[in-house]
Amino acid sequence: MRVVDVNEFYSPTGGGVRTYIDRKIGIMNELGHELILIAPGPEERIEDRPGGGLIHFVRSPKLPFDPNYGLFWDRAAVTRLLDQYDPDVVECSSPWRPAWFVGQWQGRALKSFFMHNDNMAAYAQRWFEGVASHDRIERAFGWYTRYMARFLNLYDRVVTNGPALAKRLQARGLRIDAAMPLGIDRGHFSPGLRDGALRRALLRQCGLDESGLLLLGLGRHHPEKRWPMVIDAVERAGATFPVGLILLGQGVDTERMQRRIAGSPHIRLFRPVYDRERLARIMASCDALIHGSEAEPFGLVASEAMASGLPLIVPDSGGCAEVAEPLCAELYRARDAVACADAIARMRARNPRLLRQAATAAAGRVRTDREHTVELMAYYEAALAARRSKAA
Numbered sequence: 001m002r003v004v005d006v007n008e009f010y011s012p013t014g015g016g017v018r019t020y021i022d023r024k025i026g027i028m029n030e031l032g033h034e035l036i037l038i039a040p041g042p043e044e045r046i047e048d049r050p051g052g053g054l055i056h057f058v059r060s061p062k063l064p065f066d067p068n069y070g071l072f073w074d075r076a077a078v079t080r081l082l083d084q085y086d087p088d089v090v091e092c093s094s095p096w097r098p099a100w101f102v103g104q105w106q107g108r109a110l111k112s113f114f115m116h117n118d119n120m121a122a123y124a125q126r127w128f129e130g131v132a133s134h135d136r137i138e139r140a141f142g143w144y145t146r147y148m149a150r151f152l153n154l155y156d157r158v159v160t161n162g163p164a165l166a167k168r169l170q171a172r173g174l175r176i177d178a179a180m181p182l183g184i185d186r187g188h189f190s191p192g193l194r195d196g197a198l199r200r201a202l203l204r205q206c207g208l209d210e211s212g213l214l215l216l217g218l219g220r221h222h223p224e225k226r227w228p229m230v231i232d233a234v235e236r237a238g239a240t241f242p243v244g245l246i247l248l249g250q251g252v253d254t255e256r257m258q259r260r261i262a263g264s265p266h267i268r269l270f271r272p273v274y275d276r277e278r279l280a281r282i283m284a285s286c287d288a289l290i291h292g293s294e295a296e297p298f299g300l301v302a303s304e305a306m307a308s309g310l311p312l313i314v315p316d317s318g319g320c321a322e323v324a325e326p327l328c329a330e331l332y333r334a335r336d337a338v339a340c341a342d343a344i345a346r347m348r349a350r351n352p353r354l355l356r357q358a359a360t361a362a363a364g365r366v367r368t369d370r371e372h373t374v375e376l377m378a379y380y381e382a383a384l385a386a387r388r389s390k391a392a
Helices: 016-030 075-085 097-103 119-127 134-140 142-152 163-171 196-205 227-238 254-260 276-285 300-307 319-323 337-349 352-363 369-391
Strands: 002-006 034-041 045-048 054-059 066-070 089-092 110-115 157-160 213-218 243-248 267-270 288-290 312-315 329-332
Touching: 002 075, 002 097, 016 034, 016 300, 016 369, 034 066, 034 075, 054 075, 075 097, 089 097, 097 110, 097 142, 110 369, 119 134, 119 142, 134 142, 157 163, 157 369, 163 319, 196 213, 196 243, 196 276, 213 227, 213 276, 213 300, 213 337, 227 243, 227 254, 227 267, 227 288, 227 337, 243 276, 254 267, 288 300, 288 337, 300 312, 300 319, 300 352, 312 319, 312 337, 329 337
Parallel strands: 002 034, 002 089, 034 054, 089 110, 110 157, 213 243, 213 288, 243 267, 288 312, 312 329
Antiparallel strands: 045 054
């Protein structure tokens, strides 16, 4: 089976979607399928992948507020490639122009809209949270839900990347045919990679000795991630006991975050770590992952942390909350720095031995990306078979 994914969220510089797609290409090869990704880029070029599959970059303008990403603009450039590659299944995930390019394309493929994100939660709810209630904002932006419903009618299947996103969209009255929780490459991560010397070195960089609580913040520097709220919470908790925070990432908010932590002696900001083995060692050597975004559609970072034996401090809604296990996680009221600080204190008060045992046990239960891909391909094969049967 050949699947073509028209994907505006794939960035050559990193991100959760890139990690997901790069692994999915390899797994699909192993399963006897082929994945071709059509993505926006600064120039027209093709990246062939070992064993099959490829990334076809289409020359496209950059996203104005985040140059790591691009925007599809030329309908003919996209549909020409769909005609050329002639897929069995075509996936699309962008709710903007590509949703219509793919939905209105007259090819033979099964059309699947795969939901990776929730713009209502990531933008509208965040922009107006201090002005109106959650429900009122939802009603005010009902036009966006109606807009989505129109293009979703063009697709044979509507799939989300997990139950958190499915629940949100169904609550707005949108059609969701299946929730396919993502997974991670669990082989990279392990509680056994925990390194006491590395932990002490990281704490020293935060100006603390080994008695401190070492928290890890991992992800893009973007307003929807709510890093300023996390920083506020860490500083509040740090007034009572020693807490260090290392933040790995970059993005449109990097300079603002650098200014924000300039007076914080126990918080350090580092560039992303692209070496997966090194990142896995860092994750396993911290004391907990802390996250701020309630708009996460699926908690990939949280899943990687759990696979590393790392407890979680995450909001009580969104993708991270869906994958968190109570025996090794503390949830807090979303968007609330005081509640987040209280969750840090609760984590500090946990019995370290029992917490480590629970986190190590949870590591072996984290869903893998292979499990996700096998389930998704089986779903598409069943949908194609049902369509053939109906046509016969």
